[in-house]
Each structure stands twice: as C-alpha cells, then as structure tokens.
Amino acid sequence: MLKRLPIFQLxxxxxxxxxxxxxxxxxxxxxxxxxxxxxxxKAAMILYAKKDYERASFIIEELLSVFKGTPKAEDxxxxxxxxxxxxxxxxxxxxxxxxxxxxxxxxxxAEECQFMYALCFYQDSDPWYLDxxxxxxxxxxxxxxxxxNPGTKRVDxxxxxxxEMREKLAKKxxxxxxxxxxxxxxxxxxxxxxxxMEEYPDSKYREESQYRQFLSSYQYAEISVPEKQKNRYLxxxxxxxxxxxxxxxxxxLREAEVYYTKALKSLEKIESKGSTS
Numbered sequence: 001m002l003k004r005l006p007i008f009q010l011x012x013x014x015x016x017x018x019x020x021x022x023x024x025x026x027x028x029x030x031x032x033x034x035x036x037x038x039x040x041x042k043a044a045m046i047l048y049a050k051k052d053y054e055r056a057s058f059i060i061e062e063l064l065s066v067f068k069g070t071p072k073a074e075d076x077x078x079x080x081x082x083x084x085x086x087x088x089x090x091x092x093x094x095x096x097x098x099x100x101x102x103x104x105x106x107x108x109x110a111e112e113c114q115f116m117y118a119l120c121f122y123q124d125s126d127p128w129y130l131d132x133x134x135x136x137x138x139x140x141x142x143x144x145x146x147x148x149n150p151g152t153k154r155v156d157x158x159x160x161x162x163x164e165m166r167e168k169l170a171k172k173x174x175x176x177x178x179x180x181x182x183x184x185x186x187x188x189x190x191x192x193x194x195x196x197m198e199e200y201p202d203s204k205y206r207e208e209s210q211y212r213q214f215l216s217s218y219q220y221a222e223i224s225v226p227e228k229q230k231n232r233y234l235x236x237x238x239x240x241x242x243x244x245x246x247x248x249x250x251x252x253l254r255e256a257e258v259y260y261t262k263a264l265k266s267l268e269k270i271e272s273k274g275s276t277s
Contacts, residue, residue, distance in 0.1 A: 037066060048079055057083035074104050081113065085120065090134075094120035111149050115158075118142045122161050128171045135165045170196065170203035181212055186220035189213070211252040214239035218259045221266070233267045236260075 040059055047056035060080045067073045081096035097117040101110045118141035124134040142158045152158070177192030193213035197206055217239045221232035240260045244253060 037063070041072070044079070048083065051086070053083040053086045057087065074100075074107060074109075077103070078109055078113070081116070085116065085123075088123070090120040090124040094124075111152065114145045114148065115152075115154055118145050118158075118161070122165065125165065125168065128168045128175070132169055132172055135168055139165050166200060167203060170200035170205050173199065174203075174205040174209055177209065178212065181216050184219075184223075186216045186223070189216040190220065207247050207250055208252065210239075210243045210246065211250065211256055214243050214256060215259060218263050221263065226270075230267065230270050233263045233270070236263050237267070 041063060044056050044059040044063065047053075047059070057080060060076050060083060064073070064076050064080060067076050077096060077100050081093050081100060084090075084093035084096060094117050097113040097120065100107070100113040101117065104110055107113075118138055121134045121138035121141060125138060126132065126134065139162055142161055146152065146155065146158055173192070173196040177189055177196050180186075180189035180192050190213055193209045193216065196203070196209045197213075200206070214236060217232070217236035221229055221236050224232050237260060240256055240263075243250070243256060247253065250256075
C-alpha cells in the first residue's frame with residue numbers, strides 16, 4: 001500500500017505546482033507584451049506548447065504579417081493552422097493548411113498539411129440529417145491527397161475516412177428515399193432508392209433499399225389507374241425477382257413474397273377481365 005503523505009508535505013507540493021504554473025503564465029505574459037519580435041515568438045511557442053491555442057494564435061496571427069517573406073513565415077503559418085484546428089475552427093484551419101501546402105510545396109510538412117486539409121472537412125462533417133457539404137469535400141480532398149501521395153503511410157486512415165463519410169452520405173440518401181416511401185410518393189421513392197443503390201453499391205443500406213424499391217413499386221401499381229396497373233405490376237414483380245436473386249437469405253424476403261403473391265393475383269384478375277371483355 002502507498003503511504004499517505006503528511007498534510008504539510010501535500011500542501012508544499014500543491015504550492016510548488018501552483019508556483020510553476022503561475023511562473024509559466026507570468027513568463028509568457030511578459031514575453032507576449034514585449035515589443036521585441038524574438039520575445040513575442042518565444043511567448044507564442046510557450047503558449048502553443050502549453051496548448052493555450054487561443055492566446056498563441058493571437059500572437060502568431062500578428063507575427064504572420066511581420067515575418068512574411070522570411071524563413072520564419074513557414075513555421076508561423078504551420079503553427080497558426082494547427083492552432084485553428086485544435087480550437088475546432090476547422091474551416092479556417094482548412095484554409096491555412098491549404099495555403100501552407102500551396103506556398104511551401106517542397107516543405108517537409110507539405111504532405112501533412114495536405115492531409116490535415118482533408119481532415120478538417122472530416123472533423124467539420126455534420127450528422128447525416130444535416131448538410132453534407134463537408135462530408136463530400138472530405139472525400140474529394142482525401143482522394144486528391146492519395147493521388148498526390150500514393151506511398152503515404154496514412155493510406156489506412158484515408159480509407160477509413162472515405163468509408164465513414166460514404167456511409168453517412170448513403171444513410172442520408174436512403175433516409176430521403178424512405179421518406180418518399182413513407183409519405184406515399186411512390187414514383188419518387190422508386191427513383192430515389194435506385195440512386196442510393198447506384199451511388200453507394202457497397203453500403204449497408206443496399207439490401208433494404210432494394211426491398212423498399214420493390215415495395216414502393218408494388219404500392220405504386222396498387223394506386224394506379226386501371227389502364228396502367230398491368231405494366232406497373234409487371235415492373236414490381238421484376239423488382240422482386242432482382243431482389244430475391246441478389247438476397248436469397250434476406251430478412252425481408254418473406255414479407256416481399258407476400259406482396260409478390262398479391263401482385264401476381266392482381267395481375268391475374270386484370271388479365272382475366274381482359275380476356276372476357
């Protein structure tokens with residue numbers, strides 16, 4: 001068992017810790033107020049190392065214009081982009097990471113900044129039910145990064161990001177199609193489910209999309225005017241066969257068979273009426 005320290009030793013340790021923190025704050029504070037550029041740069045480095053990204057970014061922003069055209073400008077731009085990223089100001093960070101890789105394409109940090117540019121959009125990506133502009137930009141920028149850096153060590157991370165973003169886009173597409181299905185806009189639902197499957201063929205929503213496309217087609221035939229019902233039942237049955245062929249063990253198959261049988265009976269009635277008229 002660990003021995004409990006006497007109270008006076010604990011108080012001494014706590015006071016020392018506070019003094020160290022205050023000393024660091026005092027040092028960076030004095031340096032940041034200095035008119036000497038070297039002092040202000042040192043203050044920025046201290047604040048950045050302490051993860052005080054907000055205060056560091058204020059000083060670095062001033063130094064960016066001062067050091068423009070000098071070797072130190074590269075360091076300042078890189079640190080400023082990192083500050084914005086750590087402050088979760090992802091779109092501003094993306095701008096500066098892109099600016100860095102454009103200004104310093106031969107820098108040892110250029111590849112990292114290209115990746116960080118894409119990562120900013122990934123971090124900025126909203127939940128599936130909101131706007132997905134950042135999700136799409138994340139995929140596009142990751143693909144450009146991989147094309148420019150085929151031997152990158154970040155390939156696995158890139159593939160994971162693309163997969164996650166595509167799955168989010170697939171869910172949005174599927175839910176939009178499903179909304180059409182639920183409110184009875186069957187023609188729109190059939191087309192929307194088709195687009196979901198076409199754009200995201202490897203998505204986990206593919207199976208349900210194909211089932212619901214068949215179901216929407218069946219329901220569309222049900223509410224159609226008599227002269228159009230025959231062709232629409234035939235279309236629905238074709239959708240069923242495609243679904244059953246692709247997913248013979250689907251959990252939706254039994255329910256799909258019920259609607260297929262109904263469509264078949266309705267079609268037989270239509271054809272029997274046609275033969276007696």
